[in-house]
Amino acid sequence: MKQKIKQTRSNIWNMSSVNTEFIRWKLMGFLGLCLSFYSCTDFVEVDPPKNNLSTKTVFDDAATVKSALANIYLKMRDESLVSGNNGLSTLMGIYTDELDYYLFDTANNQLYQHNVLASNSTTNSWWTNAYSILYAANDIITEVENSKLLSADEKAEFNGQALFVRAYIHSLLASLYGDVPYITTTNYLENNTVSRTPIGLVYENIINDLKAAVNLLKNEDVTGEKVIPNKAVANALLARMYLYTENWEMAESTASILINTFSLEPDVTKVFLKSAASTLWQFKPNGISILNTYEANQFVIRFIPGQAFALHEELLGSFEPGDLRRLNWVGSTTSADGLTTLHYANKYKSIFNATVSLEYSILFRLEEQYLIRAEAQAQLNNLLGSQTDLNTIRNRAGLDDTVAATKEELISAILQERFLEFFTEQGHRWFDLKRTGEAENTLSTIKSNWKNTDILLPIPDAEIAVNPNLKPQNVGY
Known part of the structure; x- marks a missing residue:
């Protein structure tokens, strides 16, 4: 009997992460929720969950559903591919022409040198954490809908947030890995044998989820700190997805909703403060062990040597004279001997403040909507x-009006503006190079190991070994 139990446990924990993380959430998720909830409540300011949590009681009580959602956002902030702590902002920065890398982590060097293996621990953890988050979102969608005690308004709000999360995480997975499983269930038997969904259908599913989320979500974040996704955030991602799928009319009209509703932060020095007018959604530092952003900790160079990242010369040389972003969003440090000066992303500046969080980590801001609409137009x-x-966008940066006049000149100028506006932010540069077909022209001259197959990351080999339905592996791996 003991042997049988041991074997059953072994079978569970060796399933594909598309399934394993689903099982782990059921077995351990709410225990982890209780243990980590102090930081969760600080993150979104909701009441702590009640004792003896079970799936039924969690999804029959509004406060504990809020706690479950808080745990999703905490995981996204601290561990996932959107975290400022070794997420897209840093590691897709070194994959492109935004950042140089100076340390010796094997997984990071594979990304920097463009020789990524299917066993790369970083890209594998992105995949695993993403599907863990997707399981949690799907669990909320399923169980909230079945709840007998939650009100209609509560169900709408909770399901809207979970649908947004599901769409957002799938959008990033698709941009990184191409065809990926689009997971909408918590059925582990089904998910253990899932196949990859064609990218066109992935985007169709994302857009459908976002449309539903827009209809369900409130107009405002009740915390007042823009840390919970609302209708505007869902529309922001929807506009991005229309841009990525080249639905120009819908990209223009959806971006216009946001531009006509919100105000652009007029002062370039305040864009990354927690109260910036342009911010649509941001992560709040946990306020306990970390009072400031992961981004400031990662990017600001204190000493040379000792730095992990520095801005690439390609980016530094792209700013026009007088660009206020170059003056305010780029810092520099010189070595003690005066021989070496390196530049760093200085969007987030607060590192040593020990009493209050001055900056939150921004995921969506209004500036993107102006450039989405400009490109669509x-x-x-x-x-x-x-x-x-x-x-x-140019004028706020202290620059004159564009001289671009033709359609082709304007599209090129807009993409260049996106490069300078969103450098080291959530992988925007890589996604733009990829979707416009410019990755080869841009990176082949500065990345000696560049291959056309680098346009996609590999599906983790450990996942394929457990679930052969994830084959074929992306070309080149």
């Missing part, structure tokens, strides 16, 4: 509208 031959939106 250029594609639709509304050149004057495109110039106007582009100039809104």
Whole structure:
């Protein structure tokens, strides 16, 4: 009997992560929720969960559903591919022309040198953590809908947040890995044999989830700190997805909803403060062990040697004279002997403050919507509208109006503006190079190991070994 129990346990914990993380959430998730909830409550400011949590009681009580959602956001902030702690901002920065890397971590060096293996621990952890988050979101969607005690308004809010999370995580997985399983269930038997969903269908599912989320979510974040996704955040991702799928009309109209509703932060020095007007969604530091952002800790160079990342010369050389972003969003440190000066991303500046969090980690901000609409308008031959939106971003940076006049010139200028506006933010640079087909032209000259197959990361080999339905592996791995 003991042997049988041991074997059953072994079978469970050796399943594919698309399934394993689902099982782990059921077995351990709510225990972890209780243990870590102090930081969860600080993160979103909700009441602590009640004792003796079970799936039924959690999804029959609004406070504990909020706790479950808080745990999702905590995991995203601290461990996932969107975390400022070894997430897309840093590691897709070294994959492109944004950052140089100076340390010796094997997984990171594979990304920097473009010789990523299917066993890479970083890209594998991104995959595993993503599907853990997806399981948690799907569990909320399923169980909240079945709850007999939650009100209709509570169900709408909770399901809207979970649908947004499901869409957001799948959007990042698809941009990194291509065809990926689109998971909408918590059925471990089904998920253990799941196949990869064609990318076109992945985007279709994302857009459908976001449309549903927009209809369900509230207009405002009740915390007042923009730390909980609301209708605006879902629309922001929806506009991005329309851009990625080249639905120019819908990209323009969806971005316009946000531009017409919110105000652009007028002061470039305040864009990354926690109260910035342009921010749509941000992660709050836990306020206990970390009072400031992971991004500041990762990027700001205190000493040379000792730095992990520094801005690449390609980025530094791309700023126009007088660009206020170059002045305010780029810092520098010189070695003690005066021989070496390195530049770093200085968007987030607070490192040593020990009493209050001055900055939160921004995931979505309004500036993206101006550049989404500008690109969509250029594609639709509304050149004057495109110039106007582009100039809104340029003028705030202290630059003159664009000289781009034709459709082709405008699209090129907009992509360059995105490079300078969103450097070291959530992998924007890589996703732009990839979706526009410019990765080869841009990176082949600065990455000696560049291959055309680097356009996608490998599916983790450990996942394929457990679930052969994830084959074929991406070309080149």
